[in-house]
Amino acid sequence: QQQVKQSPQSLIVQKGGISIINCAYENTAFDYFPWYQQFPGKGPALLIAIRPDVSEKKEGRFTISFNKSAKQFSLHIMDSQPGDSATYFCAASEYGNKLVFGAGTILRVKS
Amino acid sequence: ETGVTQSPTHLIKTRGQQVTLRCSSQSGHNTVSWYQQALGQGPQFIFQYYREEENGRGNFPPRFSGLQFPNYSSELNVNALELDDSALYLCASSFGGSRLEQYFGPGTRLTVT
Numbered sequence: 594q595q596q597v598k599q600s601p602q603s604l605i606v607q608k609g610g611i612s613i614i615n616c617a618y619e620n621t622a623f624d625y626f627p628w629y630q631q632f633p634g635k636g637p638a639l640l641i642a643i644r645p646d647v648s649e650k651k652e653g654r655f656t657i658s659f660n661k662s663a664k665q666f667s668l669h670i671m672d673s674q675p676g677d678s679a680t681y682f683c684a685a686s687e688y689g690n691k692l693v694f695g696a697g698t699i700l701r702v703k704s
Numbered sequence: 705e706t707g708v709t710q711s712p713t714h715l716i717k718t719r720g721q722q723v724t725l726r727c728s729s730q731s732g733h734n735t736v737s738w739y740q741q742a743l744g745q746g747p748q749f750i751f752q753y754y755r756e757e758e759n760g761r762g763n764f765p766p767r768f769s770g771l772q773f774p775n776y777s778s779e780l781n782v783n784a785l786e787l788d789d790s791a792l793y794l795c796a797s798s799f800g801g802s803r804l805e806q807y808f809g810p811g812t813r814l815t816v817t
Contacts, residue, residue, distance in 0.1 A: 636808035694746030
Protein backbone atom coordinates (compact mmCIF):
# COMPACT_ATOMS: atom_id res chain seq x y z
CA GLN A 594 0.00 0.00 0.00
CA GLN A 595 1.51 3.28 -1.14
CA GLN A 596 0.94 5.70 1.70
CA VAL A 597 2.42 8.78 0.02
CA LYS A 598 1.51 9.54 -3.59
CA GLN A 599 3.72 12.01 -5.45
CA SER A 600 3.12 13.81 -8.75
CA PRO A 601 4.19 14.55 -11.38
CA GLN A 602 6.67 11.78 -12.16
CA SER A 603 8.77 14.24 -14.15
CA LEU A 604 8.76 17.98 -14.69
CA ILE A 605 10.48 20.37 -17.11
CA VAL A 606 10.64 24.05 -16.14
CA GLN A 607 12.27 27.05 -17.78
CA LYS A 608 15.02 28.84 -15.86
CA GLY A 609 13.44 31.42 -13.59
CA GLY A 610 10.10 29.62 -13.50
CA ILE A 611 8.27 28.01 -10.60
CA SER A 612 8.51 24.25 -10.05
CA ILE A 613 5.59 22.67 -8.20
CA ILE A 614 5.54 19.10 -6.89
CA ASN A 615 2.55 17.64 -5.09
CA CYS A 616 2.10 14.86 -2.54
CA ALA A 617 -0.92 13.27 -0.89
CA TYR A 618 -0.93 11.01 2.14
CA GLU A 619 -3.40 8.62 3.72
CA ASN A 620 -2.21 8.05 7.28
CA THR A 621 -3.62 10.78 9.51
CA ALA A 622 -1.07 9.86 12.21
CA PHE A 623 1.74 11.35 10.12
CA ASP A 624 3.06 14.45 11.87
CA TYR A 625 6.25 15.34 10.02
CA PHE A 626 6.60 16.04 6.29
CA PRO A 627 10.10 16.58 4.83
CA TRP A 628 11.26 17.10 1.26
CA TYR A 629 14.54 15.66 0.02
CA GLN A 630 16.67 16.46 -3.03
CA GLN A 631 18.78 13.74 -4.58
CA PHE A 632 21.44 14.06 -7.27
CA PRO A 633 22.60 11.01 -9.26
CA GLY A 634 24.94 8.82 -7.23
CA LYS A 635 24.30 10.73 -4.01
CA GLY A 636 22.19 10.25 -0.92
CA PRO A 637 19.03 12.33 -0.40
CA ALA A 638 19.64 15.76 1.14
CA LEU A 639 17.07 17.32 3.47
CA LEU A 640 15.68 20.49 1.89
CA ILE A 641 12.83 21.67 4.07
CA ALA A 642 10.24 20.12 6.38
CA ILE A 643 6.91 21.05 7.95
CA ARG A 644 4.76 19.98 10.87
CA PRO A 645 0.93 19.89 10.47
CA ASP A 646 0.35 22.81 12.84
CA VAL A 647 1.38 25.32 10.14
CA SER A 648 0.06 25.77 6.60
CA GLU A 649 3.19 27.14 4.96
CA LYS A 650 6.94 27.24 5.52
CA LYS A 651 9.47 29.13 3.42
CA GLU A 652 13.24 28.77 3.32
CA GLY A 653 14.94 30.78 0.61
CA ARG A 654 13.52 29.78 -2.77
CA PHE A 655 11.78 26.69 -1.33
CA THR A 656 8.25 26.77 0.11
CA ILE A 657 6.11 23.97 1.50
CA SER A 658 2.33 24.42 1.42
CA PHE A 659 0.35 22.09 3.68
CA ASN A 660 -3.39 21.32 3.60
CA LYS A 661 -4.26 19.11 6.56
CA SER A 662 -7.94 18.67 5.70
CA ALA A 663 -7.10 17.53 2.17
CA LYS A 664 -4.11 15.48 3.38
CA GLN A 665 -1.93 17.12 0.75
CA PHE A 666 1.32 19.05 0.72
CA SER A 667 3.42 20.57 -2.01
CA LEU A 668 6.88 21.94 -2.72
CA HIS A 669 7.30 25.17 -4.66
CA ILE A 670 10.72 26.10 -6.03
CA MET A 671 10.77 29.77 -6.99
CA ASP A 672 13.16 31.17 -9.61
CA SER A 673 14.18 27.63 -10.61
CA GLN A 674 17.80 27.26 -11.72
CA PRO A 675 19.61 24.58 -13.78
CA GLY A 676 21.42 23.57 -10.59
CA ASP A 677 18.04 22.58 -9.13
CA SER A 678 17.79 19.75 -11.68
CA ALA A 679 17.55 16.64 -9.50
CA THR A 680 15.07 14.09 -8.18
CA TYR A 681 12.82 15.35 -5.41
CA PHE A 682 11.13 13.12 -2.84
CA CYS A 683 8.39 13.98 -0.42
CA ALA A 684 8.15 11.90 2.74
CA ALA A 685 6.09 11.55 5.89
CA SER A 686 6.60 10.01 9.30
CA GLU A 687 5.08 9.55 12.73
CA TYR A 688 7.23 11.29 15.32
CA GLY A 689 10.56 10.79 13.60
CA ASN A 690 10.23 7.08 13.10
CA LYS A 691 10.31 5.48 9.68
CA LEU A 692 10.11 7.87 6.76
CA VAL A 693 7.61 6.83 4.08
CA PHE A 694 8.73 8.24 0.74
CA GLY A 695 6.87 9.17 -2.41
CA ALA A 696 8.03 7.72 -5.72
CA GLY A 697 10.00 10.83 -6.66
CA THR A 698 9.83 13.62 -9.25
CA ILE A 699 12.61 14.14 -11.76
CA LEU A 700 13.01 17.89 -12.25
CA ARG A 701 14.82 19.36 -15.22
CA VAL A 702 15.35 23.11 -15.40
CA LYS A 703 16.11 24.30 -18.91
CA SER A 704 18.48 27.23 -19.29
CA GLU B 705 30.63 18.65 12.37
CA THR B 706 31.14 15.34 10.53
CA GLY B 707 28.35 14.14 8.26
CA VAL B 708 27.04 10.61 7.81
CA THR B 709 29.56 8.28 6.21
CA GLN B 710 29.04 4.83 4.73
CA SER B 711 31.35 2.06 3.58
CA PRO B 712 32.01 0.56 1.19
CA THR B 713 30.92 2.85 -1.65
CA HIS B 714 29.94 -0.06 -3.81
CA LEU B 715 30.39 -3.82 -3.95
CA ILE B 716 29.44 -6.80 -6.01
CA LYS B 717 28.28 -10.06 -4.43
CA THR B 718 27.01 -13.39 -5.70
CA ARG B 719 23.54 -14.73 -4.97
CA GLY B 720 23.51 -16.69 -1.68
CA GLN B 721 26.42 -14.78 -0.15
CA GLN B 722 26.30 -12.53 2.91
CA VAL B 723 27.19 -8.84 3.10
CA THR B 724 27.86 -6.28 5.85
CA LEU B 725 27.43 -2.56 5.25
CA ARG B 726 28.65 0.08 7.68
CA CYS B 727 27.51 3.53 8.71
CA SER B 728 28.95 6.22 10.94
CA SER B 729 26.34 8.61 12.22
CA GLN B 730 26.64 12.39 12.25
CA SER B 731 28.32 13.81 15.33
CA GLY B 732 25.84 14.11 18.21
CA HIS B 733 23.25 11.79 16.66
CA ASN B 734 22.10 8.68 18.55
CA THR B 735 19.60 7.21 16.07
CA VAL B 736 20.36 5.39 12.83
CA SER B 737 17.85 4.30 10.18
CA TRP B 738 18.54 2.10 7.17
CA TYR B 739 16.74 2.35 3.83
CA GLN B 740 16.86 0.40 0.57
CA GLN B 741 16.50 2.38 -2.65
CA ALA B 742 15.90 0.39 -5.82
CA LEU B 743 16.73 2.09 -9.10
CA GLY B 744 14.17 4.75 -9.98
CA GLN B 745 12.23 4.40 -6.73
CA GLY B 746 11.97 6.14 -3.39
CA PRO B 747 13.85 4.76 -0.36
CA GLN B 748 12.11 1.99 1.59
CA PHE B 749 12.54 1.80 5.38
CA ILE B 750 14.36 -1.31 6.62
CA PHE B 751 14.80 -0.62 10.35
CA GLN B 752 15.86 1.97 12.90
CA TYR B 753 18.21 1.74 15.88
CA TYR B 754 18.02 4.04 18.90
CA ARG B 755 20.62 3.73 21.65
CA GLU B 756 21.64 0.25 20.43
CA GLU B 757 18.07 -1.15 20.39
CA GLU B 758 15.91 -1.82 17.31
CA ASN B 759 13.20 0.85 17.26
CA GLY B 760 10.97 -0.13 14.38
CA ARG B 761 11.22 -2.38 11.35
CA GLY B 762 9.84 -2.18 7.85
CA ASN B 763 8.53 -4.97 5.65
CA PHE B 764 11.84 -6.78 5.16
CA PRO B 765 12.57 -10.47 5.90
CA PRO B 766 14.67 -11.58 8.91
CA ARG B 767 17.72 -12.13 6.70
CA PHE B 768 18.09 -8.34 6.95
CA SER B 769 19.57 -7.64 10.38
CA GLY B 770 21.41 -4.83 12.07
CA LEU B 771 23.46 -3.63 14.96
CA GLN B 772 24.19 -0.31 16.61
CA PHE B 773 27.36 0.16 18.63
CA PRO B 774 27.99 2.30 21.74
CA ASN B 775 29.46 5.06 19.55
CA TYR B 776 26.15 5.00 17.58
CA SER B 777 27.71 3.67 14.40
CA SER B 778 25.74 0.86 12.78
CA GLU B 779 25.92 -2.19 10.56
CA LEU B 780 23.41 -3.69 8.16
CA ASN B 781 23.81 -7.40 7.47
CA VAL B 782 22.06 -9.23 4.67
CA ASN B 783 22.23 -13.03 4.48
CA ALA B 784 21.41 -15.32 1.57
CA LEU B 785 21.58 -12.52 -0.98
CA GLU B 786 18.99 -12.51 -3.76
CA LEU B 787 19.13 -10.73 -7.11
CA ASP B 788 16.37 -8.35 -5.94
CA ASP B 789 18.63 -7.14 -3.12
CA SER B 790 20.58 -5.14 -5.70
CA ALA B 791 19.99 -1.53 -4.67
CA LEU B 792 21.45 1.57 -3.05
CA TYR B 793 21.51 1.11 0.72
CA LEU B 794 21.18 4.35 2.62
CA CYS B 795 21.89 5.12 6.22
CA ALA B 796 20.33 8.14 7.91
CA SER B 797 21.18 9.51 11.32
CA SER B 798 19.11 11.69 13.60
CA PHE B 799 19.20 13.01 17.13
CA GLY B 800 16.08 11.27 18.37
CA GLY B 801 13.73 12.76 20.93
CA SER B 802 11.92 15.83 19.66
CA ARG B 803 14.30 16.49 16.74
CA LEU B 804 12.96 14.69 13.71
CA GLU B 805 15.40 15.52 10.93
CA GLN B 806 17.09 12.52 9.32
CA TYR B 807 20.33 13.14 7.45
CA PHE B 808 21.42 10.63 4.84
CA GLY B 809 24.84 9.33 3.92
CA PRO B 810 25.98 8.82 0.32
CA GLY B 811 24.87 5.18 0.29
CA THR B 812 26.40 1.84 -0.63
CA ARG B 813 25.59 0.51 -4.09
CA LEU B 814 25.14 -3.28 -3.84
CA THR B 815 24.99 -5.41 -6.97
CA VAL B 816 24.04 -9.08 -6.63
CA THR B 817 24.87 -11.31 -9.60
